[in-house]
Amino acid sequence: MDPISIKRPSDPYDLIWNEQPLPHFCYSLFSPYARLSHAVLTRHGGMSGGPYHSLNTSFGVGDHPDHVAANLHIIRDFLGARRLIHMKQVHGTRILAVHREDEKKEVFMPSADALITDAPGLALLVKQADCQGVILFDPGRRVVAVVHCGWRGNANNILSKTTARMQQEFGCRACDLLACIGPSLGPCCAEFVDHEKLFPEALKVVQVNGTAFFDLKAFSRRQLLDAGLKKEHIQVSGLCTRCRTDLFYSYRGEGRTGRFGTVAMLT
Numbered sequence: 001m002d003p004i005s006i007k008r009p010s011d012p013y014d015l016i017w018n019e020q021p022l023p024h025f026c027y028s029l030f031s032p033y034a035r036l037s038h039a040v041l042t043r044h045g046g047m048s049g050g051p052y053h054s055l056n057t058s059f060g061v062g063d064h065p066d067h068v069a070a071n072l073h074i075i076r077d078f079l080g081a082r083r084l085i086h087m088k089q090v091h092g093t094r095i096l097a098v099h100r101e102d103e104k105k106e107v108f109m110p111s112a113d114a115l116i117t118d119a120p121g122l123a124l125l126v127k128q129a130d131c132q133g134v135i136l137f138d139p140g141r142r143v144v145a146v147v148h149c150g151w152r153g154n155a156n157n158i159l160s161k162t163t164a165r166m167q168q169e170f171g172c173r174a175c176d177l178l179a180c181i182g183p184s185l186g187p188c189c190a191e192f193v194d195h196e197k198l199f200p201e202a203l204k205v206v207q208v209n210g211t212a213f214f215d216l217k218a219f220s221r222r223q224l225l226d227a228g229l230k231k232e233h234i235q236v237s238g239l240c241t242r243c244r245t246d247l248f249y250s251y252r253g254e255g256r257t258g259r260f261g262t263v264a265m266l267t
């Protein structure tokens with residue numbers, strides 16, 4: 001594979017780039033914690049061709065299923081995971097919790113938009129092409145979650161629902177949780193011409209100067225703060241998927257395309 005030219009991040013709070021062994025970004029917020037393996041993968045390093053080139057993680061976009069299965073194996077091996085759980089993401093609010101004691105139960109592509117576990121070696125994958133992939137981590141109680149959050153996820157506050165489940169089922173406290181919001185549609189490209197019809201009133205707070213553009217990452221950040229997270233416990237990537245189709249898939253930018261993965265696993 002040719003080396004990927006990546007502009008050095010100008011934002012000190014942005015992600016750390018690693019090209020080997022599989023191109024990916026890491027969050028500096030998670031760096032001190034050896035108990036968590038995580039990666040924001042890109043579109044590079046996989047088997048898919050055409051518009052899905054090359055590390056597409058979704059069976060639902062028209063890519064060859066053998067290529068998608070091979071890509072998921074690449075990701076599982078990269079993390080050294082015993083098992084990789086991924087979802088049929090439906091822009092809903094169903095959250096699946098896989099407890100350590102029931103991790104051997106068969107869960108094949110559940111319809112859900114968030115996964116939580118306290119089981120080491122179990123990799124959780126969220127798939128994106130403009131939506132936000134969010135990782136939540138409790139370093140003390142060793143619980144991790146991944147969330148798929150598009151504007152519907154913001155409207156339904158899936159982030160606070162996920163933190164609530166982490167509190168109820170795993171004994172986490174919101175003030176201990178760390179959260180990272182990944183590369184996704186930035187305010188530069190998040191134009192919603194029908195926002196008056198589509199969006200609930202709450203989303204207006206992140207409307208950019210009365211235009212049809214919205215800062216959905218800022219909205220997620222706000223929802224996490226409202227859920228009780230500390231501001232120094234939240235990292236937000238400045239990367240916009242539509243502006244960076246050299247690195248990521250973008251549904252808005254490309255239409256027929258793949259989905260890149262964000263993965264997290266307790267070690």
Ligand SMILES: [Zn+2]
Pocket residue numbers: 185186187188189240241242243
């Ligand atoms: Zn953009």
